[in-house]
Amino acid sequence: MPRLTRRLVTPDLYRLIAATLVVLGLALGGTALATVHHRSGLTRDITGVSGPLSVSAQELYRSLSDADATAANAFLANGAEPAALRQRYLDDLAQAGAALTVAARDADDADTARLAVLTDQLPVYSGLVETARSYNRLGVPLGGAYLREASALMRQTLLPQAQALFESAQGRLGGAQRDAAGLPWPILLLGLLAVAALLTAQVLLARRTNRVFNVGLVAASLVALIMLAWSAVALGAAATRVEAGRQEGSKVVTTLATARRAALQARADEALTLVARAGSGAMENDYDVAMRDLAGLLGAAAVQAPEADRKLIRQAREHASRWQKLHDGMRELDDKGDYLAAVAKATATGPADLPAAFSELDSAVSAALAVANERVARQAGNGGRALTGLEIALLLLTAGLTAAVILGFRPRIGEYR
Template sequence: MPTQLAPAEVRTAGKPPRSTAVSPAPKAGLLTRARDRMNTPRLYWLVAIGLVALGLLAGTAAVAAVRERSALIQDVATVGGPVSVDAQTLYRALADADATAATAFLARGAEPAHLRQRYLDDIAKATAALTVALRGADDADAARLRVVADQLPVYTGLVETARSYQRSGVPLGGAYLREASALMQQTMLPAAAVVFDNTQRRVAAEQEDASGFPWLVALLVLVTAGALVAAQLLVARRSRRVFNPGLVAASLVLVLALLWSAAALTVSANRLDIGRREGTDLVSTLSNAGRASLQARANESLTLVARGSGAVFEKSFTAQMTELIGADGTSGWLAEALEQAPEGDRQLIREAHDEALRWREMHGEVRTLDDGGDWDRAVELATATGDDALSAVFGRLDAALTGALDVANERVDRQADSAASALRGLTAGLVLLTVGLVAAVVLGFRPRIGEYR
């Protein structure tokens, strides 16, 4: 018997069954693709703009840092260094003039022509150095130099008065000479010493600043490098391509800029550090040694000029010799200079040290004679000429110190020139590499963005 169909079954007979559940998959896929088409180009644009901004910022900071360092190095070579040398020349010329005037005053009969000429040369050197130093001094140092300039004619006037009385046989000559030396040692030399110390500090500070680590530039370069890596990972994931030629090129440009900058800055900093340790610092130590020796020479002569009432000058002499070589002969400025100096400079410093020891020994003989009442023989020993005389010993000491100073000053200039050479071309190179990095980023993202049009 045939099966009877229900009415609903009759209506649906011969038709495929209609599903009651609607699958969301096709619609969701369309939405995802639409969202990707809308977001990926915008994301690429944002990433590209960010990389360009980072590249420009890092490049600008690097160029600014290199230019600042170059300016500091240039200042060391053309301003700070020469001003320091002028300040040294001023101090040494004044101190030597004072020592020479005192020594010449002790001479019996006519004043020795070579001492008179040395004194005049010292005054001429001091005047020339004073004029040059005033041009490059700041306000505070200029005020100190004007004190020296104002007192220099007063000092020379006192010395000439002392010479006049000495030639006339009037005892007042010694009083005028002591007054002149007091003006020099208590007013003029301290002012010149402060100016020299200030210039040395400025040169050392510029050397240190020019050799410091560029922390800001390093941070910006690291951020840029990290951003480039992240961008390449993003593009690789979204475009299904392992490498993006433009971003790879940008990374290579950044690596090249980093390697070039690191090498140039390292070499430059190393040269400046050598110039500071073996140049500027050594110059300061040797200059202090020169100060002590020149003032000790003046006080040695003034002790004899005072004829039995020069205890204060002898006390100053002892203190200055202690500064120079120490109480035991193994310390003081010359010992410190030996530690600071490179091996090539030490021979001159050793010579100066040996002559200083010999000088102190001979000074003891002078004092023994003077304290024993034999003033004439003491003066004769102090002013004698010849290779083994006290004046010759001091001359060799002064010549050795001057030679060591010249070598150290030359090293400051040479290392500054070498540091500047290491940075030569880096500024232009960084500009070109920055442009190349920006162009590579643009070329890397342009075709990827074009795929979504």
């Protein structure tokens, strides 16, 4: 800089400094504006696209898995299944269709391929179930084979595709949250550089003109500080809220959704074991694995969730424990050879019976999931509101900074004409 100042005459030097300050101001304003616009878009994506997409993927998996478990339990009725189970199965299929429609709106290429598999194979699954029902009403043992084939299609094809959709949606949601919660390093660096450059310019002018203050540059420095402080505070507040939604919402959602999958799988294994009259065989072993996973996941969710949400998770753990005890009683009857009593216990409709214990568990986990999903959306909305008005303010402040620099140097340059 000293060599450059010796080579340049004073007006040219002032013009160079003024141009540099204007470029820095425009860079700061443009970077801040782009960052705020991007962060606002991310919060809108969380609340309007990736968040709802995650919820629809959760509901898709639940509806499909519950349909499988419900069809198996209805099959145990030996003839015309209970109307409540039939309606629940039909409702599950309708909800799965609605969730597929929602997921298709914002699907990428990979998700579109998964949706195509689900759309093509879901009617095949329901057709196999209807065939199994028809044979079951006639008392033909072949119905069990069709039901097992339907359940295999569900578990080997439909549910893995639904799980992949959920993981894709959670990945998109998590990516948006991480981007929205990152530190705005470019703004901080450019802001500090602009303020430092403005202060240096004021010192240079003071030495050359014997004037302590340059009103234009003082105003430009204040504007730069306001831009830096407002952007940092607003973006920091938005980041904190979105990150809270990720830590206390999205992570809990992932754990609870996995817990619900384990519960639904265990419920289907429980019924299919009886349908196959397999006793304590491979499907019962699958049930045991799923229940161990369920217990561990509910324990992890209780640690991850905020204190206000833990009551629902504790209730889910209590219902899971009660279900396990009732299941053990049912298995004891079946292992002793009293198959009809075991089926009666598995299909009883009282409030203290096995199906009610599972329903209460599913309701508690679903309620906890709804609270966690709502927290994700609410915190993202709060983050978006923290940025309200900042884009317009940055435009005005950038214009003000540029004008202040020009006004600060114009009189000094004019002195040499």
